Amino acid sequence: MEKDTSLVLATEKYGCGESWRYLVKDGAMERKRDGSEGGTRGSSVVGVFKSVFLPQGYPESVSDDYLQYQFWDTVQAFSSSLSGTLATQASLKGVGVGNQEATVAAATVTWLLRDGTGMLGRILFAWRKGSKLDSEAKKWRLFADVLNDIAMFMEILAPNFPACFTLIVCTAGIFKSIVGVAGGATRAALTVHQARRDNMADISAKDGSQETLVNLAGLLISLVLIPLVTDNPLLTLSLFLLFTILHLYANYKAVRSVVMETFNEARLSIVLHQYLRDGRILSPVEANQREPVFLEFRKTVPVKLGVRLKEVVQSPEELNLALKNNNMPFLLSVKNGCVCVCLGPEASVGDEIRAVCQAVCLSSSLHPEAPLTGASQQPLIQKRQSHWEMVCDSHKLMDQIFNPFLKGVEAAGWQINRTLLDWDEWRVEWKAKSS
Template sequence: MAQVVLWEEVDSRHSRPVRTAILTVEGSSFTVYRERNRHSLQLWASLTAAFLPEGYPDSVTSDYLGFQLWDTLQGLSTYIRSMLSTNALLSGIGVGQTTATVIGATFQWFLRDFTGMLGGVIFTIFQGSNLDSKAKQWRLAADFMNDIGMLMDLISPLFPRLFIFILCLGSLARSVTGVASGATRAALTQHFALQENAADISAKEGSQETAATLSGMLLGMLLAKLTSGNTVAIWLCFLALTGFHMFANYKAVRCLRLTSLNKDRVKIILKTYLQNGKVLSPADVSTQEIVLPRFSTKFTGYESLLHKEVTLGAKISTVNVPGGWKNFPEMMKRSATDNYIITHQHREVLVVLHRNSKREDYLKSYVHSLVLISLLESLNPEEAEENSFVWMEKKYSIFMSELGAVGWNVNRIHIVPDKWRAEWHVSAIKDLKVE
């Protein structure tokens, strides 16, 4: 009886079979019984090679396509609106007016760019370290600020005396957009990359953006021509496109299932874990996570872990040691195996970090703080503190193992503490004798 082998040719870029055949071993022959249409295959391969990462869908996370579709749509609406706002901006500068001078227009454009660049530097100083930890929120905030910038450009000709001031406000708004959008995009690219292919994903993102830009420019020029001279039509189109832009951004961010650990995600995970011992997956947490930028913790869905404030990286001089400073050596001795010291006072939990502490210590101390806060709801301060150390000793390593098991990347920690650190020597603490 002849031996046969099922044989396939596969397109390695997309893991798709091109030809399937039966190979007869004894006769050294094969018969093709299925072959994909070469023309449609080549067309599809060309499109995917230009716009999708190599090896898609196996080379990226499952939330990649949904995010990119909505992100492309919001980008398209942005480029269409930019034609309307740019038209108004050029009119305000004086393009087409016989009284306008080249030096005047140049000065206004220079002042606009200078303000934007200065604003970007200032924004980076104050918020640069938070862009990784709150990538979703800043992604939305960046696009909202872009909408503000376009709105400033559109209304600037209406107020000739305030034209330069409004122009600079718009440039400041867009400077936040540039910094926040670029930084969060880098964080999301790292999230999408499953095969160390961040550069490929970034390149395909550029191709997608170019396609959206070209389409947006063509549609924008058509819309600008149709609405030329009709103020009502211009504003209606602008507001409608802005509303769609924010909706598409919200949907794009909602598609994300980030696996990194930040403060908000740790709070959501730990709340459920302390209640029933279950560790939520990234998909479960993404449905509960607040993605809108907020200035309050009200109505977040995990209020029970937020009634006390956690100061991570507190000054050691702000610590009010229970029983006085004579008990401070005992407190340090209890934390001798950790790179942090934890205590509570009034409605605040203070964490003093060692100068050699790392991201793993930030996560551990933050989990410890939330466990202590949870215990303080039912126990007195002394019992709560004692039980929190017991919980960390017995359950923290199990908790971390279960996090990794359900898909969390425990090596990607985006918890940003305050800047203060302290130094103490573990060997000296172990030998302390409290008098």
């Protein structure tokens, strides 16, 4: 076998893919690929597909959970596209398409009312819940898809109730407007998580390309489905239920596959409780697997962050109690069944994490059925007659555990330079404890 005596002038690489060498052979420079498999991005069918539908620099330019999330997101988008076709066909039938007695004016009024109520719903939902969509992106993403299926189910049933048709489609329009806000906002939040090279725009654009391809495939299949389901409500409903089940399952798997490395209240609470039980710090993967993805409408002792001073203390005496054993730039109290946290303007991200840890400990200690316990199964904060005594005990507990806890979570791979904790905008400067 003849030995290659060519001189290597340089090597180059495209991301983690192909590697090439520049050689000098017979006085000329040649470019030769290392190995025999693959091809340059864009020079083969697979390469073209990656170039069109995946972000530049994939997989280094995105988070580790990107591919799994996008797979399930594609499945849910495909099933949603087919369900949407069935709902649209039912809506058109309901407004009179194909009915010679129906008037254009009546159909137009119904459509305008549906769109108008949807616009109002969009504005109101963004006003009431817009700040929650970052901190609980997974919950609201799943909520949006469930609500979307409910809206489409209402549209399919609406033609069977002609007297209430306008009311039903307007209600469905409100639901879909909420879906648009919640789905779009949480998609943006997940894009921030996936972008590892400040490439949010590229990831968002490629995500749009993937969704367009899926919708095109759904459109082609819909051309076959529509003649089959026309004038066959039982088949329409059966197919809709089938696509809905697939849609909800794919959405659940999609949000479960997301591994956020930043703390929200749920993830921080999960990691803190594990640390208090046995001293172990959960990794982002472990904590995300335990994080609830369904909205919880009842909390025994909810936590309110960044509140006004009057929600924490109502008198100078209570301010002195809030400052007892407290040299941190935040105040805590238990008022009206809530743990309230008032934040100072000089508070750092570490202070914010500590404040939420302390609030979570207080909330758990006040739980009537599952109080906060340590490795010895003894309560870490004893229940007392005065909530202020429990607040004081919580300061002492944080003084003991917080610094090693913070070092541990950073070593485990959590980001502590920023958080997704749901702080309101109130910031208060208070005078020191009076003598």
